Every structure is written in structure tokens, then in C-alpha cells.
Amino acid sequence: MASDGTAKLSKNLLRMKFMQRGLDAEVKKQLEEEEKRIISDEHWYLDLPELKAKENFIIEERSFVPCEELIYGRMSFGGFNPEVEKLMAAMKSRSTTEEDEEADKMEADVSDEEMARRYETLVGSIKRKFTKKRDRSTMPEDRTKNISEPRAKKTFLKPQD
């Protein structure tokens, strides 16, 4: 079969990568064209007029809740269910303060004073972290003294008979 030279290799075989080197230009071109045709045949598209995306200025809303500003549906009165009453109070305060909150959302939620107080303690503890254990005892004791004073209060008190 192979000796008479007329035997042809299949197209699929010729398309393989290792066969590409030995191919002559004409066969290569033919194969490429065929491939292109297959791709374009398999490429589907919708036969539709182009959809024009228009900006809608009518918005639909299916619920009454935002229209009439309806409240949450769990209620309790006269201390019947304290859990629900707590929830009611929280919801109520949230709805009333919502407008106020929006106004001062941009303001800091930690006051400057509190920030300073936090940093004050932070400086000391970070400093202690970077000193060796041996040096800690020689560190200025002013802060640790402050802490130790309230701690002394917590000691166990023997009940008096």
C-alpha cells in the first residue's frame, strides 16, 4: 500500500502538529481554509434586530412597604414578650435616627479624646513589647502603678465571722 505512493494520509492526521513540518504550502492552505469554514459554520448568531438599550426612567416597585413606610410586623405590648419589645424599640430608633445618621456619617465615629486616650495606653504597651524582660523592671513604673492600684482592690476578701 505505502509502496505505490498513491496512498493518502487522512485530513485529520495531516492537521496534527507533528505533521505540519513536512506539508507543502498548497496542502497547508487548503487545510486552513477548511478549518475556517468549519468554524464559521459552527458560529451561531441571533437573527434579530439590534436591541436598543434605552435608559429607563420608570422604575417598578411591587411592594407596599417602601410606599407607605410600613413598619416591621412583630409587636408586643405591655411587656408580654420582652425580646420583641426590645426589637421594636431598636427598629423604631433606627428609623427615626436614620436621617440624622446620614448627616453625620462623614464625621468620625471615634471622638478625638477617645482616640488620644487609646493611643496613650497603646504607646506604653508597644514600648514594653520591644524591651527585653530584664529591662522591663527598670522601665518607668508610672503606668504599671496606675494599673496595679485597681487590681489590688480585686483581691479575695475573707468573710468576717
Added chain:
Amino acid sequence: FPLRRKRVLLLRGKNTEAMLDSFKERVGEVLLPGDVFSFESPGSESNIQDKVICGPGLRRNGDEILVCKSGILRHKEPNLYWIDSQQKRYVPAKGECVIGIVTAKSGDVFKVDVGGSEQASLSYLAFEGATKRNRPNVQVGDLVYSQFIIANKDMEPELVCIDSSGRANGMGVFGTGGLLFKVSLGLVRKLLVPQSEIVKDLEKIFPFEMVVGMNGRIWVKARSTQQTLIVANILESCENMTAQQRRTLFKKVAQNAS
């Protein structure tokens, strides 16, 4: 040519204004299904303030707004319009809180009857603190207070019992004891408006608890069965009463209760 184009845009803008005016002058009037508000969409010059929000009872059809329920046209600033109508059939809407009855447990979802055309599904993971290991204790027949997360006319509605931050916030299984009954959707809305007069009058009678679902279901519980029944009966009779009649009724009940 550029000049002409500009004039068209201006005209369109005027049409929108005319449309909004026609909306405004009909606020408070009775509208019927089939009424149409039509107006041309403004050009690219429109800004967000020009947007019209059509609430329940109105729907958009291209550049028109159709009325699809009969009732009174209501308006809220800036551009929110809706039809105030009376109905008993509940149609699920996204974000609304409803009282559902668990009807089936199937795999990882519960089927919940909410009174709509189709049963809603409720995932067992949509409860506070629920994980794959730790399933919530929900039985068939339980009442759940839950919120619609998916509700549209083409899909099965879906409920959750948590908010966006994963907290229950009063949602979930409830209702040991107590009484569940159905009222019209209009009465539910009357009960849920802020500073509702009915609720204000009711809370003076005696301590009780109430869960109101947007689907027209109300669950009440008081110290005793008699008191529960009194609250339920009062609420049911509030359906067709004027404010004057209601006040006399509450007076009578308050005398009997004390």
C-alpha cells in the same frame, strides 16, 4: 440640523413635565384598570430626579404607565406613585415579611405556604446560626416569619429568615400557642403604618403579642385564651368600621376587661 435636534429634546422634556403634572392632578382620584399615562421618555438630558417610581397597581409598558388595579392614586415625594386598593389575594413581593406555614420538608429546602399562587421555598441554611451540620429545628406545620428574597411572576418565590448581616431580627419559627387568622391586605397595611391608630388603641387593653404578615395573616397571643380571642375578634371587626365605631368598641372592651 443641530438646532432642530435640540428643539426636539426640549419638547420631550416638556412632555415629561406635563406627564408628571397629569399624575399629580389625579392623586386622590379613583383609577380603573386600563387607564394609561403615556409620556415620551426624555432625552439624554434627564437626571435621576426625573425618574418615576410606579408602585403596586401601576406597571410600565414601554414609555407608558398602565393602571392594573382599581383604587385611589397615591403619591409620595419625590416621584413615587401607587394605587391604594383593597384585595385579599396575596401576591409575593420582594422584601416583604410574611407569615408562612411549613408544609413539607424536602431535602435541603422547606416548602412554605404563604397564601400566594405558589408555595415558597425556604432553605434550611437561611436561619440564624444554621450550618450544614447544625440544621434548624423546623417541623411541618410550624409558623415562620420570613422575608421574600426572590419574588417575581416567573420564578418560584424564595424566603429567608435572616437579614443581610445574618441576624434573625425576630424572623424564624414562632408561635407556640396563640391564634392565626386571615384578614384583608388593606387591614394589614392599616396596622403596619407608623403610629397606627388601631394598634395604639389595642395596646391599652392588655398585654399581648402580635405578628403581622404582609400576606394578610395575623397571629396573636395573650395571657389567656379569652384575651387572645378578644384581640383576634377586635382585629377582624376592624375590617369594616369607621374610626368612630372603632373608638366606641374599644371603650366597651376596655370596660369589660377591667
